[in-house]
Amino acid sequence: SVTHAPNKKDISRLIDQNVDKLVKYFNDHQDMLAPLISKNGDPNFSYQLIDLTTNTVKKLIIYYFHLYHQEYILKKDTLKLAIVAKRYALSFLGPLFMWVEYSDEFTLKETKKIMKLMVLNSPYDISTHGF
DSSP states (O other): OOSOOOOHHHHHHHHHHHSHHHHHHHHHTHHHHHHHHSTTSOHHHHHHHHHHHHHHHHHHHHHHHHHTTOHHHHHHOHHHHHHHHHHHHHHHHHHHHHHHHSTTTSOHHHHHHHHHHHHHSOHHHHHHSOO
16 A cells, blocks of 8 residues: 555645646637537547546656655556546546536636546545535
């Protein structure tokens, strides 16, 4: 098991500090991204963005585990690492994809709040304990 892990408060703070650039990029390029991400858009674009983000998250997870000399945990189950990295990526990108498509229905501030909710909680927690 992991001997050191950040708590939800630490992760929440890191999200607040680091998602601004991602959100700003989506906001600044909404006109270009909307047709690519839409249901009639280029599915390959979304998959490439998800893959890029997943690989970035995977590298961050590996770096974090290396920092605390716990890499051996990741080597036990590489599939689980891939699944967790993709879930994190989708937790960040999913709300942004929805915002691009439905930007008239919710704000970027609400989008960031949803991103944080998705990262810090399981779908079960979110659906059973309210939005």
